[in-house]
Amino acid sequence: MDLSSYLLVGAVLFVAGVVCMATKRNGIGVLMGVELVLNGANINFVAFANYTRLGLDGQVISLFVIVLAAAEAAVALAIALSFYNNHLTIDVDQANQLQG
Amino acid sequence: MMPLIAANSLAEYVLESILWDFPGNGSVAFTIAALVHVVLILTFFGVAPLVFIWLERKVAGRIQDRLGPTRVGGRFGWLQTLADGVKLIQKEDLCPADADRMLFRMSPYLVFVASFGAFIALPFGNGFVVQNLEVGLFFMLALMSLEVLGVVFAGYSSGSKWALFGGMREAAQVVSYEIPMAICALVPVIATGSLNLVEVGHFQAGGMGNWLIFQNPFTFVAFFVYFTVATASVKRAPFDLAEAESELVAGFHTEYSGIRWSYFFMAEYASMFAVSGIAVFLFLGGWYDGFGIIETLDRFVLDNGCGWLGQYTVNVIGLAIFIAKGTSLVFFQMWVRWTLPRLRIDQVMMTCLKYLLPISCTLFLGATVWPLFLHSMTAGQTDIIRAPMGDRAYSPRPAAVQPLHKSHSAPHPAPAAAIIREGSGKEA
Amino acid sequence: MTGHQLLFWVFAAVTCGGAIAVVLTQNVVRMAFWLIVSLGASAGLFFLLNADFVGTAQLLVYVGGTLVLLVFGVMLTASGPFSKMQTRPGELFLAGVVAILLLGLLGSSVCSVEWDRVIAATNSGHQITNQQSLNHGFNRPEEGNTGHPLGMAFLGMRPDRDLVAGNKTLSTGYLLPFEIASVHLLVVLIGAAYLARAKRRVHPNEL
Known part of the structure; x- marks a missing residue:
């Protein structure tokens, strides 16, 4: 397999994640979109690490992405739970109190 | 033939001795090797729960002062599990009306695949491993952590409150217990400096004193902490809150019947063996018997030139020793199950987060500092009684990690796996 | 078709299929299930790309940790069993158009680069030879070790x-x-x- 097939898989994941973020009304659904986007980027990093001179650096960066995605998911979930405690829903369209 | 039968080496062997120059025969050889290993591991995966469930019933019977199964298959009722399996296959495959049908049907497979996948990296002897990953231990822990997802989905999709409670408890419990389990597994890894279980096994050659459980005080404690945490992470009593029969009917598998129900149990008993196998490799000497018999046989085979058949025989003896050790740990888990009462869910969480987690962090730190401490106390030694770790590795058994091309006189071309990966990956 | 190609197509199909199923499903628990399928299969892609450690970390941290947390969050915040929050058809149509445009943009930019020449130009003098490294029974560093x-x-x-x-x-x-x-x-x-x-x-x- 060549590099571009892996990059295309990464592109599909990225686009699916973007669409997921844009269309889902459930807060956790939006979070899943973010995970897809990050994973699409990860596939690109690892593919470049394997096929080009990027080497180990690509794998290191993808490890950082995985770790930071875990941290991001924890914080986002805490926010979602907090929002649910106050509004009894996690519909992101209901989070409009700052509109004034 | 080399002592290793990892998929790569088997593929190489098949390529050289059976197949000739044939376009794309690298992948054919690799497929043959992969199929051989899949069949072997599936057989083990199917037979081990059969034996363990029978053993569980006998152990439970004896501990409760009864006989357990006695009739099916002759004297000891040893065909009881097979009869049960036939019964389960014949049962109707029920799906509750309130259930999310797709998830309800998928989740037993998720549990099964996660548990089965862990056996890819579990060595059964010196190199008797499907894929000799450098990160083997890490890989096993990762795949076994996926099991919880199937249980949670099973509990959620059943559409029953008992199942939902069971699934939620399982999620909370397993996610918490994964942390001390991984940290305790790292304590012997610090001593050896390798995540590859075969390599960790080699470090424990030469007698029981070299087993990693006796490496330093911290690994000794870590074994018991690991075993407790592993029991909890495969949801065995006294930590089987996910299926607490006295409170939750049957917990997450309340609504399951027939063959789907039995998948959960095959996975549970196979994971019991998997965590015990990890414990055997990390603490209890792997495939070495502890009295130097395997090492002596090894040296005999090497000195007398018994060839690959001799090495293979020694490896089979090592495999038997490993399985015996693993089974005795599984037996110990059963013993605990039928002896101790079940904890409450808050006690389970408290045990993990307030006691086991700090203990395992302390052990981790201690194991890191211990060699430095010894080094400063004893003017440069990292071990008081034994040979230092670096000298111990591989020394009693030079053949164990010899390069794959040792047995060939001519300089060897790249191994089959490399041929496959090169041919398809880099140049394609 | 070599083994690598076959495995690539299987994993790539499952990864992309799972990701698209995440977008199209309205039930949030099923979304989580498809996300697990997609991320698990992309761990398989990492193994194919000779990144064993990254693939394993993906399985342990992402699938075994983060997604369990997500499923936990789904269960804690679901108002009823199998809750649905519908996306309006108009939104879905618009999102589909944007997705196809974005995918076309990314795809055409990937395909327009001659990667073989780029790699050959940057890799000069860095080619890894197989005879260089000692084989210890498991894969060499260039093969995922x-x-x-x-x-x-x-x-x-x-x-x-x-x-x-x-x-x-x-x-x-x-x-x-x-x-x-x-x-x-x-x-x-x-x-x-x-x-x-x-x-x-x-x-x-x-x-």
Whole structure:
């Protein structure tokens, strides 16, 4: 397999994640979109690490992405739970109190 | 033939001795090797729960002062599990009306695949491993952590409150217990400096004193902490809150019947063996018997030139020793199950987060500092009684990690796996 | 078709199919299931790309940790069993158009680059030979045996760069980012626990 097939898989994941973020009304659904986007980027990093001179650096960066995605998911979930405690829903369209 | 039968080496062997120059025969050889290993591991995966469930019933019977199964298959009722399996296959495959049908049907497979996948990296002897990953231990822990997802989905999709409670408890419990389990597994890894279980096994050659459980005080404690945490992470009593029969009917598998129900149990008993196998490799000497018999046989085979058949025989003896050790740990888990009462869910969480987690962090730190401490106390030694770790590795058994091309006189071309990966990956 | 290609197509199909199913499903628990399928299969892609450690970390941290947390969050916030929050058909149509345009843009930019020439131009003098490394029974570093080199890189040393013949410079590693990430994780741990701590629950009639 060549590099571009892996990059295309990464592109599909990225686009699916973007669409997921844009269309889902459930807060956790939006979070899943973010995970897809990050994973699409990860596939690109690892593919470049394997096929080009990027080497180990690509794998290191993808490890950082995985770790930071875990941290991001924890914080986002805490926010979602907090929002649910106050509004009894996690519909992101209901989070409009700052509109004034 | 080399002592290793990892998929790569088997593929190489098949390529050289059976197949000739044939376009794309690298992948054919690799497929043959992969199929051989899949069949072997599936057989083990199917037979081990059969034996363990029978053993569980006998152990439970004896501990409760009864006989357990006695009739099916002759004297000891040893065909009881097979009869049960036939019964389960014949049962109707029920799906509750309130259930999310797709998830309800998928989740037993998720549990099964996660548990089965862990056996890819579990060595059964010196190199008797499907894929000799450098990160083997890490890989096993990762795949076994996926099991919880199937249980949670099973509990959620059943559409029953008992199942939902069971699934939620399982999620909370397993996610918490994964942390001390991984940290305790790292304590012997610090001593050896390798995540590859075969390599960790080699470090424990030469007698029981070299087993990693006796490496330093911290690994000794870590074994018991690991075993407790592993029991909890495969949801065995006294930590089987996910299926607490006295409170939750049957917990997450309340609504399951027939063959789907039995998948959960095959996975549970196979994971019991998997965590015990990890414990055997990390603490209890792997495939070495502890009295130097395997090492002596090894040296005999090497000195007398018994060839690959001799090495293979020694490896089979090592495999038997490993399985015996693993089974005795599984037996110990059963013993605990039928002896101790079940904890409450808050006690389970408290045990993990307030006691086991700090203990395992302390052990981790201690194991890191211990060699430095010894080094400063004893003017440069990292071990008081034994040979230092670096000298111990591989020394009693030079053949164990010899390069794959040792047995060939001519300089060897790249191994089959490399041929496959090169041919398809880099140049394609 | 070689084994690598076959496995690539299987994993790529499952990864993309799972990702698309995440977008199209309205039930949030099923979304989580498809996300697990997609991310698990992309771990398989990492193994194909000779990144064993990254693939395993993906399985352990992402699928086994983060997604369990997500499923947990789904269960805690679902108002009813199998809750649905519908996306309006108009939105879905618009999103589909945008997705196809974006995918076309990314796809055409990937396909328009002649990667073979780019790789050949940057890789000059860096080709890894098979005879170079000693085979210890498991795969060589170039074949996914990256645990030790990655560990060294996180400690700030780069033997994979520096121990090349003719190399007179020292490369930098990732010790500082590693430390920052660890502190970051600690901050996240405390922050998430603070945010999600038990508070007074609002009763429905007060809203």
